[in-house]
Amino acid sequence: MKRTGKTVYFDSAPIIIATSAIAGKMEGQGPLKDYFDQIVNDPYYGSKTFEKAERKLCSNNCQNVLKKANLNPEEIDFLLAGDLLNQIVTANFCARELQIPFIGLYGACSTVIESLALGSMLIDGGFAERILSFGSSHYQTAERQYRMPVEYGSQYPPYKQWTVTGAGAFILSNQGTGPLITHATIGKVMDFGVIDPNDMGAAMAPAAVDTIIQHLNDLGRTPIDYDLIITGDLGEEGKTMARELLRETKFDLDVVLNDCGAMLYSQKQPTGSGGSGVAASAIVLASYLYQELSQKKLQRIMLVGTGALLSPISTLQGETIPGIAHAITIEKPI
Amino acid sequence: MKRTGKTVYFDSAPIIIATSAIAGKMEGQGPLKDYFDQIVNDPYYGSKTFEKAERKLCSNNCQNVLKKANLNPEEIDFLLAGDLLNQIVTANFCARELQIPFIGLYGACSTVIESLALGSMLIDGGFAERILSFGSSHYQTAERQYRMPVEYGSQYPPYKQWTVTGAGAFILSNQGTGPLITHATIGKVMDFGVIDPNDMGAAMAPAAVDTIIQHLNDLGRTPIDYDLIITGDLGEEGKTMARELLRETKFDLDVVLNDCGAMLYSQKQPTGSGGSGVAASAIVLASYLYQELSQKKLQRIMLVGTGALLSPISTLQGETIPGIAHAITIEKPI
Numbered sequence: 001m002k003r004t005g006k007t008v009y010f011d012s013a014p015i016i017i018a019t020s021a022i023a024g025k026m027e028g029q030g031p032l033k034d035y036f037d038q039i040v041n042d043p044y045y046g047s048k049t050f051e052k053a054e055r056k057l058c059s060n061n062c063q064n065v066l067k068k069a070n071l072n073p074e075e076i077d078f079l080l081a082g083d084l085l086n087q088i089v090t091a092n093f094c095a096r097e098l099q100i101p102f103i104g105l106y107g108a109c110s111t112v113i114e115s116l117a118l119g120s121m122l123i124d125g126g127f128a129e130r131i132l133s134f135g136s137s138h139y140q141t142a143e144r145q146y147r148m149p150v151e152y153g154s155q156y157p158p159y160k161q162w163t164v165t166g167a168g169a170f171i172l173s174n175q176g177t178g179p180l181i182t183h184a185t186i187g188k189v190m191d192f193g194v195i196d197p198n199d200m201g202a203a204m205a206p207a208a209v210d211t212i213i214q215h216l217n218d219l220g221r222t223p224i225d226y227d228l229i230i231t232g233d234l235g236e237e238g239k240t241m242a243r244e245l246l247r248e249t250k251f252d253l254d255v256v257l258n259d260c261g262a263m264l265y266s267q268k269q270p271t272g273s274g275g276s277g278v279a280a281s282a283i284v285l286a287s288y289l290y291q292e293l294s295q296k297k298l299q300r301i302m303l304v305g306t307g308a309l310l311s312p313i314s315t316l317q318g319e320t321i322p323g324i325a326h327a328i329t330i331e332k333p334i
Numbered sequence: 335m336k337r338t339g340k341t342v343y344f345d346s347a348p349i350i351i352a353t354s355a356i357a358g359k360m361e362g363q364g365p366l367k368d369y370f371d372q373i374v375n376d377p378y379y380g381s382k383t384f385e386k387a388e389r390k391l392c393s394n395n396c397q398n399v400l401k402k403a404n405l406n407p408e409e410i411d412f413l414l415a416g417d418l419l420n421q422i423v424t425a426n427f428c429a430r431e432l433q434i435p436f437i438g439l440y441g442a443c444s445t446v447i448e449s450l451a452l453g454s455m456l457i458d459g460g461f462a463e464r465i466l467s468f469g470s471s472h473y474q475t476a477e478r479q480y481r482m483p484v485e486y487g488s489q490y491p492p493y494k495q496w497t498v499t500g501a502g503a504f505i506l507s508n509q510g511t512g513p514l515i516t517h518a519t520i521g522k523v524m525d526f527g528v529i530d531p532n533d534m535g536a537a538m539a540p541a542a543v544d545t546i547i548q549h550l551n552d553l554g555r556t557p558i559d560y561d562l563i564i565t566g567d568l569g570e571e572g573k574t575m576a577r578e579l580l581r582e583t584k585f586d587l588d589v590v591l592n593d594c595g596a597m598l599y600s601q602k603q604p605t606g607s608g609g610s611g612v613a614a615s616a617i618v619l620a621s622y623l624y625q626e627l628s629q630k631k632l633q634r635i636m637l638v639g640t641g642a643l644l645s646p647i648s649t650l651q652g653e654t655i656p657g658i659a660h661a662i663t664i665e666k667p668i
Contacts, residue, residue, distance in 0.1 A: 002460045003411075006435055049651055077337075078520060086420040087645040088440050092523060096656045101340055101520035103448060104658075106422050106440040114437060118452070125459020126336045186412060186435035189426060311421040317383055322430045324438075 002124070005218030006185055008117075010124040013180035014131075014172045016330070018069035021286035022061045024139065024165025027275070030265045035287035036166075037064055043140055043165065051085065054138035054167075058083070059094045061167035062134055069171045073098050076171070077128035080115035082106045083136050083278050084163075085145060090136050100132065109204075109233045110187075111135050112168055112282040113305025113326045117184035119172045120328070129174050136167035137277030146312060147197060160198040161235045161261060162271035168282025179293040183219060183329040187211040189309065191322040197315050200308040201238020201273055207323035208234060208306050209245040215302060215327040216251060223253045227298045230289070231325070232281035232306040233261035235273035260284035281305050289330075296332045303328050336458070339552030340519055342451075344458040347514035348465075348506045350664070352403035355620035356395045358473065358499025361609070364599045369621035370500075371398055377474055377499065385419065388472035388501075392417070393428050395501035396468055403505045407432050410505070411462035414449035416440045417470050417612050418497075419479060424470050434466065443538075443567045444521075445469050446502055446616040447639025447660045451518035453506045454662070463508050470501035471611030480646060481531060494532040495569045495595060496605035502616025513627040517553060517663040521545040523643065525656040531649050534610055534642040535572020541657035542568060542640050543579040549636060549661040550585060557587045561632045564623070565659070566615035566640040567595035569607035594618035615639050623664075630666045637662050 002008055021036045028039030038060075045053035066073065079098060081091040082105035095102035107114040112135035119131040140150055142163040148154045172181070187207055194203040208231045216222060223229060234242055239259040246253050261275035263284060285303060292298040304327045315321070336343055355370045362373030372394075379387035400407065413432060415425040416439035429436035441448040446469035453465040474484055476497040482488045506515070521541055528537040542565045550556060557563060568576055573593040580587050595609035597618060619637060626632040638661045649655070 001463065003462075006411075008461045051647060051651060077340075082440065085645070086647065087442065087643060089643070089645040089648050092643040092645075092656060092658075093648075093653070095658075096523040096525050099522050102523055102658060103452065103520055104440045106416065106438045108421070118437065121459055121461050122455055125455055125461065127342045127455050127459065128337075129335065186437055188433050189430040189436055191430050309421060309423070309426040311419070311423040311426075313385060313420065314423050314427075317385060319427070322426060324426075324429075324436060 006214055007183050007218035008121060009183050010120055012124055012174060013182045014120040014123040015176050015178045015180055016170055017173045017176040017178045018065050018171045019286035019290045020061050020065035020068060020169045021283040022057050022167045023283055027164060027166055027264055032264060032288050035291060050138055050140040054136055054141050055090050055093050058090050058136040058167040059097055061169045062094055062098060065169040065171055073100050076100050076130050076132045078103055078131050080105060080119050080131060081134045082111040084142050107324060108307030108309055109276055109278050109280060110305035110307035110324055110326050111278050113303060113328060116181060117186060117326050117328055120181045120184055123172055123174050131172045133172060134169035135278040135282045137164055137279040139163045139165045142277060146310060156272060157198055158272055159237045160272040161200060161274055161276035163277040164264060164275040164279040166279035166283040168279060168286040178333055180331045181328050182331055185211055185215040185327040187325040189322045189324050191320055193320045195320050197310055200276055201235040202241055203308045203321040204306040204323035205234055205238045205241040205245060207325040208242050208304050211304055211325040211327045213249060223251055223256050226256055226300055226302050228258060228301040229253055229256050230301060231259045231304045233276040234259045234306055235261045235276060237273040293330060293332050300331045303330060340548055341517050341552035342455060343517050344454055346458055346508060347516045348454040348457040349510050349512045349514055350504055351507045351510040351512045352399050352505045353620035353624045354395050354399035354402060354503045355617040356391050356501045357617055361498055361500055361598055366598060366622050369625060384472055384474040388470055388475050389424050389427050392424050392470040392501040393431055395503045396428055396432060399503035399505055407434050410434050410464050410466045412437055412465050414439060414453050414465060415468045416445040418476050441658060442641030442643055443610055443612050443614060444639035444641035444658055444660050445612050447637060447662060450504060450515060451520060451660050451662055454515045454518055457506055457508050465506045467506060468503035469612040469616045471498055471613040473497045473499045476611060480644060490606060491532055492606055493571045494606040495534060495608055495610035497611040498598060498609040498613040500613035500617040502613060502620035512667055514665045515662050516665055519545055519549040519661040521659040523656045523658050525654055527654045529654050531644055535569040535607055536575055537642045537655040538640040538657035539568055539572045539575040539579060541659040542576050542638050545638055545659040545661045547583060557585055557590050560590055560634055560636050562592060562635040563587055563590050564635060565593045565638045567610040568593045568640055569595045569610060571607040627664060627666050634665045637664060
C-alpha cells in the first residue's frame with residue numbers, strides 16, 4: 001500500500017508542469033495582482049449572463065494552461081474538475097469543449113485540491129501520463145445561488161467572505177519539470193453545528209484542523225518541516241479559529257499558517273473576512289505559490305483545500321453546514 | 335501505463351465483495367422486485383421532507399452493505415459517492431455520519447459507475463484496500479429540483495423517464511470473493527443539441543454509443559465477447575436510439591444491449607420510457623446483475639453509466655443538454 005495512516009504517498013511524485021490563473025476585478029486589485037496570467041475587470045466578461053462569464057473564464061484558462069505547457073487536448077488523459085454551480089455546470093461545459101475523458105468532482109471550495117490529490121493518484125497509479133485539473137468560481141453566480149442576488153443589496157456581515165471570481169488550471173504529468181505533489185490526505189466530513197450560510201470560515205475550520213493534524217501525524221512531521229501551511233478559504237475569521245483549535249493540540253502553527261482567501265485581498269478592500277470559493281485556493285496556487293515554489297523561494301508547503309458543504313435547500317430545511325478539507329504536500333522542483 | 339487506448343485495465347482486478355440495494359414503491363412493483371435488499375413504500379420514509387427521506391435511504395443502505403461485508407466504517411479507506419441533488423447533499427450528509435475520508439463526485443446519473451471506475455483505479459493503484467461506493471436518487475426530490483414539483487401535476491410526455499427512488503452501495507476490495515472489475519473507460523462530454531429536460535434518453539444515447547465503441551475497440555473485442563452490454567438509464571426511447579446509432583457502425587448490439595432503466599419497470603407501470611437517476615444503474619447492478627454474476631449465470635458484462643448533464647439554470651439560459659457515459663467491464667468471480 002502507498003499509504004501511511006490515512007495519507008497516501010507517491011513513489012513517482014507527479015509534477016505540476018504548468019498552471020494558469022485568471023482573476024476578476026476585486027482580485028486584480030489585491031496584493032497578488034502581479035502574479036495572475038490575466039485579470040478580467042468586467043463581471044460579465046462580454047457575456048450575456050454571469051454563468052456564461054464564469055464558463056468563459058474557465059474555458060479560456062484551460063486553453064491558456066494547455067498553451068503554456070505546449071500540449072494539445074489529445075495529449076491529456078483525463079480532466080478532473082468541478083465548480084460551485086449546481087450540477088457543476090461550468091466544468092461540464094468546459095469538458096464538452098475540450099473533448100477529453102472527464103471525471104466530474106464536487107467538494108465545494110476544496111474541489112481543486114480534491115482534483116489534484118486524485119489526479120496524483122491516477123498518475124502515480126499508472127493510469128494516466130497527463131491530467132488537466134481545473135476549477136472556477138464567480139462572485140455573482142455564487143451569491144445568487146447560495147445566498148441572495150447581489151442586486152438585492154443584502155447587508156454584509158463582517159465575518160462574511162467574498163466569493164473569488166477566477167479560474168485556476170493545472171497540468172499534472174509523470175514527466176517534466178516543476179513542483180512535485182508528494183503526499184495527499186483525503187478528509188472526513190466534519191460538522192460543528194454552524195447554521196449561518198454567511199459564516200463559512202467557522203463551518204470549515206474544524207475540518208481543516210482535523211486534516212492538518214492527520215497529515216502531520218501520518219508523516220511524522222511537525223509544522224517546522226513546512227515553509228507554509230496554507231488553508232484554502234477560511235478567511236481571517238476562520239484562520240483565527242483554526243489557530244485557536246490548533247493551540248489546543250501539540251501543534252502551534254502560528255508562524256507558518258496562512259489562508260489563500262485571506263491573502264487575496266487587502267484590509268482596505270470591502271471583502272469582509274476574505275476570499276472564498278473554488279477559485280480562492282486554485283488561483284493562489286496557480287499563481288503566487290507556484291511561482292514561489294518554482295523559484296525555490298518556498299521549499300515545501302502543505303495546501304489544505306477547504307469546503308463548506310452548504311446547500312440552500314438543506315439550510316432551509318434546518319440542517320447545519322458540514323465542512324471538509326483535503327491536504328496535499330507540494331515541494332520545490334528537483 | 336495500465337491503459338490500452340483510452341481504457342484502463344487492472345492488474346489486480348478489484349473485487350466487489352458486497353452490495354446493497356434499497357428501492358422505492360414503484361421499483362418494488364417492477365420485474366426486479368425480488369432482487370432488492372429492501373423495498374420502501376413510503377416516499378417520505380417516515381421523514382419530514384423528501385430530501386431527508388432520500389438521505390435515510392442512502393444512509394440505511396450504506397449501513398446494510400457494511401453489515402453484509404462484516405466491516406466497520408474504520409476498515410474502509412475511502413468513500414466515493416454522489417447524487418443528483420444540488421451540492422450532492424445526500425452523499426455529503428451520509429459521509430458525515432460514516433466519518434470515512436470522502437471523495438465527492440458528480441456525473442449526474444453516471445455517478446455510481448464513475449465511482450466504481452475511480453475506486454478500482456485507487457485500489458489497483460495501491461492507495462486503498464477497501465472502498466465504499468454509493469449513490470442514490472428519489473423521484474420527488476429530482477422532479478422538483480430538475481423539472482416541477484410532482485404536486486403540480488405536470489403532463490407526462492411518453493418519452494419522459496421516471497426517476498428511480500432508491501440507493502445502491504458497493505464495497506470494492508483488493509481481497510475476497512465476488513465479481514471483478516477488470517476495465518474502465520471514462521467518457522467524454524457529448525452534446526447533440528437536445529434541449530428538452532424531459533428527453534434525457536436522447537441527450538445521453540450518443541455519449542453511451544461513443545463510450546461503448548471506445549471500450550470495445552480499445553480491448554479488441556466485439557459484442558459477442560459479452561453476455562450483456564447494459565446502459566444506465568437511457569430508457570426505452572434512448573435504448574432504441576442507441577441501437578440505431580450502433581447499427582451505423584460495425585457493431586450490431588441488438589442481442590446483447592439492454593438498459594437498467596428500461597428493465598426496472600413493466601409495460602403496465604405508468605413510468606413513461608423507463609427509469610432514470612443515479613439509482614437506476616446502481617440498484618440494478620447491486621441486486622439483479624450482482625446476483626447473476628455471483629452465480630455465474632452471467633460471465634462478463636459491460637455496464638455503461640449514463641449521465642445527462644442537465645442543469646435547470648443552464649436550460650433556462652438556452653443551453654442544450656450534454657451527456658456523458660463511463661463504462662466498466664465486470665466478470666464473474668474466479
